[in-house]
Amino acid sequence: EAGVAQSPRYKIIEKRQSVAFWCNPISGHATLYWYQQILGQGPKLLIQFQNNGVVDDSQLPKDRFSAERLKGVDSTLKIQPAKLEDSAVYLCASSHKGVTQETQYFGPGTRLLVL
Amino acid sequence: SQKIEQNSEALNIQEGKTATLTCNYTNYSPAYLQWYRQDPGRGPVFLLLIRENEKEKRKERLKVTFDTTLKQSLFHITASQPADSATYLCALVKAAGNKLTFGGGTRVLVKP
Numbered sequence: 597e598a599g600v601a602q603s604p605r606y607k608i609i610e611k612r613q614s615v616a617f618w619c620n621p622i623s624g625h626a627t628l629y630w631y632q633q634i635l636g637q638g639p640k641l642l643i644q645f646q647n648n649g650v651v652d653d654s655q656l657p658k659d660r661f662s663a664e665r666l667k668g669v670d671s672t673l674k675i676q677p678a679k680l681e682d683s684a685v686y687l688c689a690s691s692h693k694g695v696t697q698e699t700q701y702f703g704p705g706t707r708l709l710v711l
Numbered sequence: 712s713q714k715i716e717q718n719s720e721a722l723n724i725q726e727g728k729t730a731t732l733t734c735n736y737t738n739y740s741p742a743y744l745q746w747y748r749q750d751p752g753r754g755p756v757f758l759l760l761i762r763e764n765e766k767e768k769r770k771e772r773l774k775v776t777f778d779t780t781l782k783q784s785l786f787h788i789t790a791s792q793p794a795d796s797a798t799y800l801c802a803l804v805k806a807a808g809n810k811l812t813f814g815g816g817t818r819v820l821v822k823p
Contacts, residue, residue, distance in 0.1 A: 600754070627809070636719070636815065637815050637816075638715075638717075638800050638802070638813030638814050638815050638816050639755065639800075639811075639813050640813070641810060641811065641812075644809075644810065651808070652808075652810060687754050687755075689754070691809060694808075694809050695809060696742070696743075696804070696806070696808065696809055697743060697760060697762075697804075697809075698809050699757045699760075700757065700809070700811065701757075702754025702755050702756070703754050704752065704753055704754055705752075705753075705754055
């Protein structure tokens with residue numbers, strides 16, 4: 597079974613520019629998560645989708661971050677405008693139904709450097 | 712505020728020995744706890760899950776304990792091998808939903 601796919605793997609931008617990341621979850625997985633992992637820290641949940649609806653976006657900085665999952669499959673995460681502190685790895689994960697105790701499967705991440 | 716703490720200092724251990732990692736939490740009442748492994752440049756990979764009413768869980772050379780009184784989980788790698796070198800993350804989950812809250816991770820280096 598193919599894993600979670602993410603692109604690009606690396607991105608370097610200047611502050612105030614915009615950037616977008618793409619995620620394709622495991623086929624059939626209804627739940628999709630975006631995490632931010634700053635160097636030396638654990639992943640922090642930004643947003644959780646159940647099919648194409650948002651379940652939790654309490655930690656998403658909505659003034660600059662946005663995410664969508666229009667058809668309930670692929671998802672994009674956008675940052676506009678980027679700040680220096682947005683430099684991090686952005687991880688996408690998916691799970692089958694998003695129910696309690698379900699395993700989440702992570703993609704390789706997109707490493708973002710904001711200069 | 713809620714806090715999940717793992718030893719930020721890397722754990723250097725000789726091959727064949729047992730590595731023991733700690734995960735302490737405060738102001739949190741998790742329903743269960745998960746441990747993940749993360750290699751450089753890769754996403755975390757699920758290893759083990761332990762529920763609040765379970766004291767211990769094992770999987771091959773891995774063992775996890777969960778003490779809700781001490782608010783602590785211990786993660787053991789027995790007969791460690793160089794291939795076990797990675798960062799290990801604990802993640803707590805509340806009763807409802809599947810939202811993971813991660814600790815900062817502990818890097819393990821197993822020397823041959």
